[in-house]
Amino acid sequence: MAVGIFDSGLGGLTVLNAAQKRLPDVDFLYFGDSAHAPYGVRDADDVFDLTTAAVNDLWGRGCNLVVLACNTASAAALRRMQEAGVPQGKRVLGVFVPLIEALTERQWGDNSPPREVEVKHVALFATPATVASRAFQRELAFRAIGVDVEAQACGGVVDAIEEGDMILAEALVRSHVDALKRKMPHPQAAVLGCTHYPLMAEVFQDALGADVKVFSQADLVAESLADYLDRRPEMLGGGEPGFLTTGDPRKVSDRATQFLRRKITFEAA
Ligand code: DGL
Secondary structure, eight states: OOOOEEESSSSSHHHHHHHHHHOOTTTTTEEEEEOOOTTTOOHHHHHHHHHHHHHHHHHTTOOOOOEOOHHHHIIIIIIIHHHOOOTTTTTTEOOOHHHHHTTTTTOOOOOOOOOOOOOOEEEEEEOOOHHTTTTHHHHHHHHHEOOEEEEEEEEHHHHHTTTOOOHHHHHHHHHHHHHHHHHOOOOOOEEOSSTTTGGGGHHHHHHOOTTTTEHHHHHHHHHHHHHHHHHGGGGGGOOOOOOSSSSOOOHHHHHHHHTTTTTOEEEEO
């Protein structure tokens, strides 16, 4: 029994880690499409095709539920996949909605009409493709009114993280935060809208200042997944747990081990 977790590369490990802590009895099958990362600079059709192929692979291995632990895939592919129809008994979920539910102080799955919320000025940090999709603003508009969102496309950060170059990643994060602050000097909240960014959460918080509440997805997605599986236990599915990559398994395993600070062994997908 395993729940599928998908990302373009290593970022989804932040979600996997939180999900494993929250749900220690649930097995997970992780799929990182490192051969094609980063997704954030690809066009929407390309992201859709790559995401669909990976999700089909996970369904084919017995997972009933696949979580797109990737904002870029959630923004460019999720709605299209759901509208095209998924095989019977299979589901695919994204990472935007739990984050927006937390930001707008909602219960998980609360689909009531949009209303005024506490937070009014939100900074969104995400990949160029996620920012271009405006999916975050669209999902937010379903749930909240009067929230001003300033988005900053954080080019280069995912590549630096995938390459393990954390010094470059830090310099890029600081320059993207500066750029955002020139457009919105006093955000109340900041959303790390890419699953790679929790690996840089301390740098974002430091550059933004202690008075900005930073929303990071991993724990929120894990919490909403726990709630979902409670309501839909049949979605635990079949399949064996493990780690799959389209990239070089040795290199990917080394980086993953470094990020999660425990031994992770990837196999070729
Ligand atoms: N970690 C992914 C996200 O949440 C994708 C990054 C990328 O491949 O550009 O957007």
